[in-house]
Structure formats: C-alpha cells, structure tokens
Amino acid sequence: MVGHPGGPVRGRHRAPCLVGVGETEYTKWGGITDRSEYQLALEAIGAAVGDAGLALDDVDGLASFAEDRNDATFVAADLGLPELRYASMSWLPGGGGACAAVANAAAAVETSQAEVVVVYRALCQGQFRRFGRGPGNAVGSKVAPGGERPAVPRLRRARSLLEAHVAFTMPFGMFGPPIAYAMVLQRHMHRFGTTAEQMGQVAVTTRAHAARNPRAVMGRRPMTMEDYLAARMVSEPFRLFDCCLENDGACAVVVTTVERAADLSQPAVEILGGAQGALQGFGHGQYTNVGMPDDDYASAGARGVATRLWAGAGIGPADIDVAEVYDHFSGLVLLSLEDFGFCDRGEGGPFAESGALGWPDGALPTNTHGGSLSEAYIHGLNHVVEGVRQLRGQSTCQVAGAETCLVTSAAGVPTSALVLGRP
C-alpha cells in the first residue's frame, strides 16, 4: 500500500497507519444487558478515537464487515460526524473480513477519500440469534418452542444466494461452523496425522496468554492439557475448548495517514501490507462448499492471500516477530500457519507441538491476547487491536522488541490478512 509515486495527493505522506485502538468490556454470552450492541459499537469507536488523541469531529470514514447490523450511516448520524466521506463493508463473510475492513480503510485514506477512518465491530450474541443457524432459516419461525418438527415440511423461496446454498448443508444437521470445520480437521488429520493434542496446544497456550490479560473473558480460567482433553466432545474432532467463545463486546481501530499521525498521542503503527480474497472454486468456504480441490479443502484457504500479502509487504514469514491468527477453532490456527508459510504443508500440528506459539519463548508467539478462544470473539478485529498493542509495546504478553506482526482473519472462508510494522 505504500510506495506510490510522490505527488500532491498520493505521496508517501498519505501512507496509511493505525493510530488508535479501543474496546468495551468483554463478557460472556449475554453478559451485557444495560446497553445495546449498537451502543457498544459507538462506545468502542469513541474509545479508539480517544486513544488516538483525536476527536469524533475528526472522523470522516467508517468501515466494517461480517454483515454488520450497526450501519455506518446511522453511526455517522448518531455520533454527529460533521460529514461522512467514506463508508464500506467487506464482502468477505464473517470473520474473514476483519483485516479487509482495515485494508479498505487504508485504501480510502491513501486515495484521499477520507482522513480518519474508524473500523469497528460489535457483537452482543446474547441479544441476537447465534451464528451458524443460517440466514433467515426456519429455525425460529417454524420450530415450536417445544422443538417439534413442523407438520408439513416444504420448500421455501430463498431470500439470498447464501440461503439457497446452505439449504444443501443445514437439512443434514450441519448447523454451526463447528460442524463444518470439524470435517476440515478430520480430513487434515487423515492426510497428515494431526492430533487432538496438537490442537490442544493452541487452546492451552492461548489460555495461558489470556491469564495475563485483564480484558480476557477466560482470563481467570486456567486450563491444562488434561482439562482440554477431558472436555466434552462437540463435533468430532472438536472438543469444547477447540471452539471459540460466544460473548458480548465491541472494539474499534483508527486508520489515518502518517502525516496526520505525527501530531497524535500514540506511536503510529504502519500497515506494511494487506491482502484479501479466495482461491478459485473456494466459494464461501468449506461451510457451504465441499467440492474444492483436496489441497484447498484441508487448508485455511489462504494460500493466495498469503502469497500476495508477503509480496506486497516485501517481507516473509521468517521476518515476523509476533502473530495474531484468527482462531474460531484451534485446529484452523494450524492450517493458517501452514498457509502463511510458517511451516510446511501438514506440519501445523508439529509446529504447535514444538511450543512455537507460546509467549515469551516460542519461535512465533501467537494470539498474545488470548485470541477468540480465550480473550473474546469480536470476529477477529480484536486481533488487529492486539497487533497494534504489540507494536506499541503495550501488550500484556509483550514480545520484546517486536517490530512486525502478522494479523490474519478467518480461515475457511474468503479471508484477509495484514502485516503491521513499527515505524
């Protein structure tokens, strides 16, 4: 994103950077009842802007992802922004779009569409339907409270392309992401010998990181490998702690130009690279498509994103000091580490087993905030927040001298990633 020819508009001074991060409290599912999800979004935006040393009157752009319920246009009106000059939402589904939303904000800043763009995400799962039950499906409307099947099942008209697609999975009981991605890990285990203990290494390591983070929902719930293995099976091979949290909370980050950042309160974190997209035939990911090539099925689906990310950033996996890797499921962290080149294909399990992901001594301290497994599930925007904190030297699991951070978004859907750097 940097390196345009100099000029009045697109010079180096318009290079985008991250200058503010903010969040509300994170609680377990349904834990926030005194404010709406929308209020939390506004609160997180305010916190991030304040952290940057900016005022809400400075904000002229908004970006989000994951079919955000909290429309940017209402946000702009309710916060009294002087003028909304940029608003976008990523098409990448669910948590695939967190890094893309930041990259979109960066592109808006670099092309002078806006000066200060806030990327935000709020999730109060207790106030809405759980994820994974499909868009507009009949669960709520046709299944009686007692849970009986409707008397005469019949085909309905799909209201979206996605709804027509999940019709080929949901009637067979593939309701939640845990089921779809358990099938991916089963295939990975079959091909490469990945083990439960290797997935458990991700869960146990990030839980230990969360213990140092006062924001973490699971911060006071230490977990050993024995605890992990003893937890109930959800959808084989996923046990309970292979699955991320469901919780309430919101966070936001602020993107502006390096020129503007020079006057602000926090050190700017550079956006060294960003990439997004999907492999050919990957569709919406393994949640709706199971017909992609075998090598892509048993993967995070991020090889293309990784190739372009490293090329654009001008560095490679060996240059990364700390990683915040999307962890909706422990096993998919292993697949992301493979796709982004930290280990060979099929070697994600042994890589984690070696202790590589642990802070402070691992080769690649990963999810230093506790991730979605143990800090909070804010669709991975909290991974961007943690990446910024690492490069400011403000993490509760600070990697000494960290200068580069990889942040990835959801594996198993069209996805995105960022490389952040300390100026």
Add this chain to the structure above:
Amino acid sequence: MPMPAANAETVGWWEAAREHRLVVQRCTVCGRTRHPPGPICPGCRSTAAEWDELAGSGVVYTYTVVRQAFLPALADRLPYVVAAVELDGAGGARMVSNVVDVDPGDVSIGLRVELVWEDMGPELALPRFRPAPTAPGPTGAGR
C-alpha cells in the same frame, strides 16, 4: 430440522429429490459438474446444463460425529454423522449429507456408502447414506 430454501437455480435439484432421484448438475457444453447447482459453468461459462441422475453410491470424503444438539429438535438424533460424500459418476462432485444406520464409531474416511431416501413430508425428501454392503446380501427396507 430447518427446512431448505430454493432459488431458480436449485429448485430442480429439490424437485428431483422429491421424486427420489439424486441428480447432479452437468454443463452440456464441457461436461463439468457442479454442486450446489448454479446458473453458469465456472469452467466454460456456458449457461446450458442438465440434471444427471446418479446411482447414489459413493465414498465418505470426510465426516464428523456431532455430539451436541445445536437445535433442541435434534437432541433425540444425537449423535449423528454429517459427511461429505464423493459420489460415483458425479465428476468429483461432493455432497453434504448424513451417514445413517451405522454406529458412528464405524464411520471412516473412505467408507463406501449407498443412498437411502428419507421422506420428510409429501413435498420434501432428503438423500442420506448408509454403509454399502461389503458382500451381496438381503436388502433392508430403507430405515
């Protein structure tokens, strides 16, 4: 179970299923199959397609044993097996379905399966699969 929704591209598949015909959409120009059905061939971009009827035999490509009821209505079905089945004669196409009439512990990748229909009502039937007999033997009566 939540009931499926269909659009112009997929309704033909559901109508065939109602008549207990398992079909896959095949491009009539280049012969490529696609599932779920769609409006255009991703290979040659032709919009001409037909429904190929399949024998219903196949192999488990991957699977999971679901042990948590994500819907209350499913509690009495636990545990159940969700599988991606690679269907014979379908040009590599895979379908998500269930393996039924089996101890979940006996399911594995590579297991040969055969089609069994479940009528959900007069307008809807779902194709599920059960382990294929390893040797000729008496055939069961569905479920």
